[in-house]
Amino acid sequence: VYNQLDASIKQTTFDFVIVGGGTAGAVLANRLSAHKEFQILVIEAGPSNQGVQNTEVPFLWSTLIGTEYDWNFTTTPQEALNGRIIPYPRGHILGGSSSTNAMFYTRGSGDDYDRWAKVTGDTGWSWNALVPYFKKHERWSPPAEPRNTTGEFDPSVHGFKGMTLTSLPGHLQAIDNRVIAAADELGGDFKFNLDMNSGNPLGTGWFQGTIGHGERSSSATSYLPDDVLNRPNLHVLLNTKTTRLIASSYFQPGTPTFKEVELSSNGIRHTVRATKEVLLSAGSIGSPYILLHSGIGDSQELHSLGIKPAVNLPSVGKNLTDHPFFNVTFRANTTDTVDNLITNSTLFSEAFNEWLTERKGVLANGAGNNIAWVRLPKDSPVLKNNPDPSAGPRSAHWELVISNGGSVEESRVGSGLVVVSPASRGTLKLASSDPSEPPLIDPGMMTNSIDLTMAREALRSARRFFSAHAWDGYVMSEATPTANLTTDEELDAMIRDNIMSIWHPVGTAAMSAKHAKYGVVDPDLKVKNVKGLRVVDASVMPFIISGHTQTPVYVIAERAADLIIKEWHR
């Protein structure tokens, strides 16, 4: 591991150069370096994850936003959100966003992946074909505080011998029994679902997180532990930014080859070469950003920025898809909420000590203990008059992340509401030809009015959920900013004022079928009309899944590693 670009790095040629040591990049680094004949270099812009305590304590994930471990991006003014600019965090650390995310472990629905298989013409991306990769990635583990978890998950759908630790919440919360009772009482949309990761997520069930023994399990902790980092054929260069890829046959006719990588750290520039492939794993923002700076994108747009076009691939940076998110909260007749940890330093110290000494307690938990996944009703006018934005009947339109808290001023419970099958699309563009300038990120939040409808219905469904008898005497009244709003117009105005991103950008270097006229990579993740270059990360998803996006990234990377090894291993 090198902490910076300096003279100690003698080697400049490797079999594979992996750009980005994030969620996907760490998987590739591990799987490829298991083959001793491959020399591998990983280039990561951020520092090491080791010793960064707030990446280890699950409850403290949100404290990493806005720090040196975050790229600290923001969006362009969002047209459908009254011109608001919203924060757009991305992990800037080994492990990438898996080192800083909220650790939801959700696979989405079987239909999400079957849609990928359909649009790419490759059955290898179907749910059934990917199930072995979900299991290869996952190492299910007991919750941090041991208890009988029978009836809270289905062991048959999980992997027990994989890499990344997953678990049910260890610390039970005051509201958990009421959530399950509300699901049983209401049935229908909210019916209890034993395991939301079976391919059939709809209904209410227990949160599963990328947490093991009370600590975050990231791609860095699970795929790049010391014994892997110490492999003699794996080289990891930290604190170093890749600025662009250089075409080696620029002026020769035929398909350009991109095997040269330009790096920069502390003002020093350097190039390295891959003899076999460059693997771009810089994420949904970083990968299209590097492609565009390398002249791979819409030639006309690049030309107008002063970048010499190398390959005309107009889909680079287009199709940016993300999940909009907002909150609803209700005043609650309790003093037992997680917000007390924020307002009461004694309570926090006790909880922190418990985590430090035993890796237990509320700080060993993720962002909630229960989730519900809901669809628009079959007879919804939206579905009658428009194509269904979701992948199919097993995919949710929205998600309720039930939370035992929501305000530091008074006791509340509530729900994060996420539109998980959005129809809006945005773009990622360059502001200039200068690779030190951040990109223009426009997720186009709510630009398709169907997403507004789903957000409104999500709120109405949360109101139904919290008016179940199970909450009698506990939930008092809805709080601002959603309280007393009933008409579509009132709700739309509130949504436009409050929607944020839940930070799941995908699709900016999307896969398409082999000879499709659009798309950035083929189903084997090779960049179209280019040699020597694949993209392996969240940007290749042709459609967003109806769940949080780290798990599909791990699965994409696991399958990519197999494709790459099959091609090059002798």
Ligand SMILES: Cc1cc2nc3c(=O)[nH]c(=O)nc-3n(C[C@H](O)[C@H](O)[C@H](O)COP(=O)(O)OP(=O)(O)OC[C@H]3O[C@@H](n4cnc5c(N)ncnc54)[C@H](O)[C@@H]3O)c2cc1C
């Ligand atoms: C705050 C937050 C919370 C989230 N919560 C959840 C959640 O609870 N559950 C879930 O499933 N998903 C969640 N997500 C989304 C999920 O983490 C991502 O979809 C996933 O990790 C993306 O993986 P990736 O490999 O595509 O990119 P990343 O993991 O982001 O990796 C990209 C890596 O490339 C590096 N890089 C980028 N550009 C360059 C460059 N020019 N040179 C060198 N290195 C570069 C970055 O520093 C980073 O390490 C969250 C994301 C965020 C930001």
